[in-house]
Structure formats: structure tokens, C-alpha cells
Amino acid sequence: MLKSKHLLGIKELTPEEIYHILDTASGFKDVLMRDIKKVPPLRGKTVVSLFFEPSTRTRTSFALAAKRLSADDVNFSVSSSSVVKGESILDTALTIQSLGADLMIIRHSSSGVPHYLSRSLNISVVNAGDGSNEHPTQALLDLFTIRSHKKDIKGLEVAIIGDIAHSRVAKSNIYGLTKLGARVRVICPPTLMPAGLEKLGADVFHNIDEGIKGADVVMALRIQLERQSKGFLPSLKEYFNLYGLTGERMKLAKKDAIVMHPGPMNRGVEIASDVADGPQSVILEQVTNGIAVRMAVLYLLSGVKQ
Ligand code: CP
Numbered sequence: 001m002l003k004s005k006h007l008l009g010i011k012e013l014t015p016e017e018i019y020h021i022l023d024t025a026s027g028f029k030d031v032l033m034r035d036i037k038k039v040p041p042l043r044g045k046t047v048v049s050l051f052f053e054p055s056t057r058t059r060t061s062f063a064l065a066a067k068r069l070s071a072d073d074v075n076f077s078v079s080s081s082s083v084v085k086g087e088s089i090l091d092t093a094l095t096i097q098s099l100g101a102d103l104m105i106i107r108h109s110s111s112g113v114p115h116y117l118s119r120s121l122n123i124s125v126v127n128a129g130d131g132s133n134e135h136p137t138q139a140l141l142d143l144f145t146i147r148s149h150k151k152d153i154k155g156l157e158v159a160i161i162g163d164i165a166h167s168r169v170a171k172s173n174i175y176g177l178t179k180l181g182a183r184v185r186v187i188c189p190p191t192l193m194p195a196g197l198e199k200l201g202a203d204v205f206h207n208i209d210e211g212i213k214g215a216d217v218v219m220a221l222r223i224q225l226e227r228q229s230k231g232f233l234p235s236l237k238e239y240f241n242l243y244g245l246t247g248e249r250m251k252l253a254k255k256d257a258i259v260m261h262p263g264p265m266n267r268g269v270e271i272a273s274d275v276a277d278g279p280q281s282v283i284l285e286q287v288t289n290g291i292a293v294r295m296a297v298l299y300l301l302s303g304v305k306q
Helices: 015-033 057-068 089-098 113-118 136-149 168-179 208-212 236-243 283-301
Strands: 046-051 072-076 103-108 124-130 157-161 183-187 203-205 217-220 258-260
Touching: 015 057, 015 136, 015 168, 015 283, 046 057, 046 089, 057 072, 057 103, 057 124, 057 136, 057 283, 089 103, 089 113, 103 113, 113 124, 124 136, 124 283, 136 168, 136 258, 136 283, 157 168, 157 208, 168 183, 183 208, 203 208, 258 283
Parallel strands: 046 072, 046 103, 103 124, 157 183, 157 217, 183 203, 217 258
Antiparallel strands: none
């Protein structure tokens, strides 16, 4: 059981709750391997997705997760909704609740929007990414993927490279990995390092070679130009020269290290194509695992008898 009826961040979860979600997702992964990839537990429930920012992976995998669980799945289109007439986000959410939604999945460019809505709604709210704060289901699918390649998350050395300051994926992963006993190294230019990051329990590196050395997992992050004002980077070419994940640099990690990226990727900026498509890459597995993990989240928050 999860203590809260919402999933707002990894920060709020206990290690036991994280493992419970991952174990539940393992069962759903088996369902997804069958010829008929559908089970009935959420029959009669309605899942509504509100994405105020673009998405390919998260939006599609939540929609598939809801369908695989036999829920009714509604994709709310912000651009053709009354939001464009000035309706507030709270009035929009209350309207969707009144229309009969049981679970609301929300992505927004402002940190804290899912938390704000959860205080006024009776239904479950799932954070699908809020500004630069958290992206909990991405971290859960990353943990699931790591666990499927490495026996135990405890004791692993995980290097996260990139735009840490603007990355909700980095923050959710730091919370999750440290709660499960991994050591996290964050690698980025000083301009992309948020203040107080060390307090989250991560070791900070500004030299990529030092940071990757001996890592079990190497995760590259997207440079989030849409969240940056000018001046964080001299140029994308220089960023790739100093911080791009290349085959040469991967030789510094452990031989059996895996390469991860939450997507969408900027090839030739944060990661070289031969690494993204190479034998150590589990990037497309991450995408596939996202469905099972999101099925687990919807199922555990739905209130159906487990
Ligand atoms: N990783 C991730 O959140 O991807 P999308 O923006 O495509 O959903």
C-alpha cells in the first residue's frame, strides 16, 4: 500500500513504497509480454491526462498503461480547451473531476502545480513532470531498468551527467537512488549546478572523466534550452566537447556499465549517436519499462482492492 493517494514526487516515498511500486511493475511487465496485453483491474475507472508541456514518452505510456488496465483514458487537449479563454488551472482541474475522472495525470512547466491541485481535488493526482522540480514516474522506470540489469541498487555508483539545474529527472533520480542505497555522482558545468545539491547526498564533479570513472550506470540528461536563460553555456559544440557522453569516455566506466537517457535526446550534444545506439545502451528499454511502471502507479493509486 502507498501512504498517499497522490504521486507527487519521489521525495515523499519511503524505500519500501518504491520497492512496492517496482515489484508491482514486474508483475505488469509479465502481462505486457503476453499475446493479450490487457488486464481488468481498472475497469470502470477514468484516467484523464493534462499535459501543459510537450511529451512523447510520458503521455503515450500513461495512455497505454491506462488502456492495458482497462480504464477509460481521456487525453485533455490544452490548446483546444477553455484554458485558452482564461480558465484557471484549478477551475479546469475541478471541472475534470466533476466530469467523473478518478485519476488525473498532470505535466506543467511550473514547479508545484500537481501539489497545488492535489490540495483541492478529491481524486488522485499523478505528477508527470512539474517544471524543474520532479518527474517521479521517470525515476521509477529508471530504477526498474537499473534493477533489471544489476542485482541490487544498493552500492551501485551512478553517474548523472548534464543540465542538473533544470532537470526534474535528475532530482527524482537522486532522491530515489540515494533512498535505495546507491551512490550518485552528478557531473555538469558549474553554471548548471543548482545551489545546495550536495545536501541531497550526491557527489559533485565538474570533470566528466573523473565522474564517470568506475561507474555502474551512466545517465546522460538533455540540455533543457527551453528552461535556460542565456549564458549557461558558451555553445552546444563546446558542451559536447567537455561533457558529451562519447565511446572514449564510456571506457572509463565499468565494463558492464549501462547507458541511460530519459529522452528526448539531443544527439551530438549530450550523447554521441554510437553510444546512444551501442550495446551498453538501455535507452529504449527505459521507454518500454515506462508502461509497466505507470500501470503499477495507476493501479496502486486507483483505490481498487489489491
Ligand atoms: N522522459 C520524458 O519525460 O519524455 P517526454 O517528454 O517525451 O515525455
